[in-house]
Amino acid sequence: MTPDLIKRYAAPVPRYTSYPTANHFSAAVTAEDYRRWLGELPQDAALSLYVHIPYCRELCWYCGCSTKATQRYAPVGDYLAPLFAEIEAAAALVPPGHRVTHIHWGGGSPDILKPADIRRLGTLMRSQFSFAPTAEFAVEIDPRLLSEEQADAFAEIGVNRVSIGVQDFDMAVQRSIGRMQSFETTSKAVGLFRERGIRSINVDLVYGLPRQTEESASRTLAQVLELAPDRVAVFGYAHLPDRLKHQRLIDESTLPGPVERFAQAQLIARHLTDAGYAQLGIDHFARPSDHLATGRLARNFQGYTTDQADALLGFGASAISRLPHGFAQNAVAVDDYGRRVGTDGLATARGHAMHGDDEMRASLIEQLMCEFSVSWPDLARRFGAGVEQLRREAEDLARNDADAFVDLHEDGLRVTEKGRPFVRMVCARFDPYLSAEVEQRRHALAV
Structure with missing residues (x-):
């Protein structure tokens, strides 16, 4: 990989945790549409549930999540009333x-909840929905907030996997992103969960942060490996200060450039694979015995997963639901979310109804992101003659592929080893919604 090649493909493109991506949702999808979609799910539907807790004790400068900082518990406690009401309203609509x-449960920081409220929320969800015995x-978790009593509550409601945010242990990097978190605090949190029988631990890392170097990333990774996580997710920092005002606190002159970002990502990947982890997709790593490594890979708003549910139901402010019919997103602002739930029971503010060749393109992009390949016969069995349009687009992509990122053959399309770090750029070629002029301000660099 030459520096010129890396720079050439370092354009902002979606992470493709969905297709179409959320910035293409519109107010054309309403709560009535979502209500109808829920009622039309199969009688034996497999469901995935996401709950959004949009609060943190303090706001990290690098963060791209929909959350707000509060030092008081009152706003968090007040938020639970509409959240509980929404869960009950949606549960009444799904097939029995x-x-x-x-x-x-994501955020924000779900462990900002008091132990009693963790139990209340977990108990409510189990009373409203039928959990499979093997449900994940x-x-x-933000380890800086975690107490023994909270760990007890999470274990009691059946949590069996924990995702711990680390980002970077280097103090210079932490000061540059407004998040001071010691290795000792993180290790204690891991220990609290393991002592309570929660064995599946995931660690989240971020590269491309201010003042981050290959050396600091290597030191952080050595400490992470001491924690012996089952999975490691490694995300590239998305610097979008035009959209996320708190990111303006970051000194842009200290951000690594595309070549440095690429080197950091490759170094972390090498260290993790050398330590015995399997690389899955572009940014997830798992022990070979972990079911993320042994199961069928899929992609959703949390990244890579084994979740093959028929529908994902999102609860809370800004949460997104994915059903066979399309996507439905709740109001982002907490006050607006609460008003909508109080009036209607649901909080849908926007979304996208799948139409035309959306489902076919979504399948192709997910397969490229997960397996780096797609089979024309398999797509044709699901979507019929429409696959021929994708084949023509793939042929055009291959004709202009001067850097050998793809391998086109009669049965399908494969992303080469050289092209895998840039698979998001390949996927973008099949995304007719993408507008380069608009997307520049919405997405992270492709490296």
Whole structure:
């Protein structure tokens, strides 16, 4: 990989955790549409549930999540009333024969909740939905907030996988992003969960942060490996100060450039694979025995997953639901979210109804992101003659592929080893919604 090549392909493009991506949602999808979609799910639907807690104790400068900082618990406690009401309203609409196979609490920081409220929320969800005995129940944790009592509460409601945010342990990097978090604090949090029988631990890292170098990333990774996580997710920092005002606190002159970002990502990948982790997709790593490495890979708003549910139901402010019919997103602002739930029971503010060749392109992009290949016969069995349009687009892509990123053959399209770090750029070639002029301000660099 030459510096010129890396720079040439370092354009902002979507992460493709969905297709179409959320910035193409519109107010054309309403709560009535979402209500109807829920009622039309299969009687035996497998469901995935996501709950969004949009609060943190303090706002990290690098953060791109929909959250706000509060030093008081009152706003968090007040938020739970509409959240509980929304969960009850949606549960009344889904078919009675459903089963829940995946649950994920994200944020924000779900461990900003008091132990009693963790139990209340977990108990409510189990009373409203039918959980499969083998359901994966994951929660995102800020180890700086975690207490023994909270760990007890998470274990009691059935949490069996924990995702711990680290980003970087280097103090210079931490000062540059407004997040001071020691290795000792993180290690203690891991220990609290393992002591309570929660064995599946995920660690989140970020590269491309201010003042971050290959050396600092290497030191951080050595400490992470001491924690022996089952999975490691490695995300590229998305610097979008035009959209995220708190990112303006970051000194842009200290950000690594595309070549440095690429080197950091490659170094972390090498260290993790050398340590025995399997690389999955572009940015997830798992122990070979972990079911992320052994199961069928899929992609959703949390990244790579084994979640194969028929529908993902999102609860809370800004949460997105994915159903066979399309996407429905709740109001982003907490006050607006609460008003909508109080008036209607649901909080849908925008979304996208799948139409035309959306589902076919979504399948192609997900396969490229997960497996780096796609089979024309397999797509044709699902979508019929429309696949021929994708084949023509793939042929055009291959004709202009001067850097050998793809290998086109009669049965399908494959992203080469050289092209894998740039697979998002390949996917973008099949995304007719993408507008380069608009997307520049919405997405992270492709490296």
